[in-house]
Amino acid sequence: MATPVVFLLEMATRMKPRPSKLDPHAEARLRLLDLAEDASRYLRRHAEPSVRVAAALLLASSLAACSSESPSSTADIDFTEAPAVPPLTEEVKTGLPTAPGTYPVSPTSLKRDAQGVYDFTWKNPTGPETWTQSRASLVKLAQGDADTLEVPDSGDPTLRLKPDTAISLPDDDAPTAGPTPTPGTSTSSTGSSGGNRSILWFPFPIGGGTTIVTGGGRAGTGATGSTGSTQPVAATTPAYRDPPAATPGQGSVRGSSSSSVTPPSTSARTWTSPTRAAATGQAGGPGSGTAASSRAGSLSGPASGAARPGSSSFSGGKSGSTSSSSSSSS
Amino acid sequence: MAASRKEPSLTQLIRRSPALDAAARRRWLAVLPHLTAEDRERLRAILVGDLAAANDLTIQSPIYVEAGEQGGG
Secondary structure, eight states: OOHHHHHHHOOOHHHHHOOOOOOOOOOHHHHHHHHHHHHHHHHHSSHHHHHHHHHHHHHHHHHHHHHHHOGGGGGGGGOOOOOSSOOOOSSSSOOOOSEEEEBBBBBGGGGGOSSOOOEEEEOSSSSSSSEEEESSOOOOOEEEESEEEESSSSSOOOOOOOEEEEEEEEEEOOOOSSOOTTTTTTOSSSGOOOSSOEEEEEEEEETOEEEESSSSSOTTTTTTOOOOOOOEEEEEEEEEOOOOOOOOOOOOOOOSSSSESSOOOOTTTTTEEEHHHHHHSSSOEEEEGGGHHHTEEEOOOTTTTSOOOOOOTTOOSSSSSOOOOOOOOO | OOHHHHOOHHHHHHHHHHTOHHHHHHHHHGGGGSSOHHHHHHHHHHHHHHHHHHHHTTTOOOOOOOOOTTTOO
């Protein structure tokens, strides 16, 4: 019985809400929750199982009472708590080749952090065997026969990957730490990618396929896309792709939750790992970093990140942007 | 039934508190006999304070302590 009580205690500590100014009893409920937490600490060791259960139920009901707000007071609720994954405040682009061309990429170096910043090493095809570390937030992905980095004359680079090449996603519960690297500065792989567990993301389904996308970006900060007509994007076509949601214990995911030919917003590129989602009490998966603020902003439609890609209700929080690519796990 | 006019009982406070819904009332009543004296006083202070703030507790309508109540303080 100790385990659920401990779990409830941790949840109560992490999810303790703020009192509503419009609810005259909110302060009392918070104090009752504090008392329930304190009482549960010794009641959970009580000899009688019924008392331990009663303590757990007391804590749960106290927490529920604090979490539920009357409809009349929701306008006063501050939903500006830190999201599970804060979106980038500035795009990251460092260490990339300066000259247009195609460069070999080390497949084992491919990483993408929770904010959607890719981290990989590349080498000059004609020069010395020296791998260069680079980080970039706006990178297109396309399926290819080799793992390469294509740098165009203008625009964002494309990582062309083989179907069996995986990008490592962090599966840690550490908060995204540190300032957002500024463009042009050398950064190490710290911050949100500092976890020691990872989930392998295979962006392309075996056998290829197409993804139905729209040109629109997500409603929210930083959206740069414009609404456009639905169009198929082949796996071999460079597009901005996001990993699907993963469930706890899942070692890998395949496919893309969304693909866009125009750069998605920074919040749309966030990806909450299952471990971090469990730690923060927020929904995991793509674009869930702004779930709290999206609800506060009275966006219509399902809560972002709440549905799994591939389900009929999945929107990823985007305005009109959908994906038909399926994801699978192993 | 012996009653005291000193203070409202904790059981009555729980049952009358507008800060508690029905489920929360049942939970608090279930653990009430097992709370420490200190925590019972904390609970009393919270409920009395909330009742007073809500003007639900007045001198004109005292709440009586029921005889044999456990942990009613």
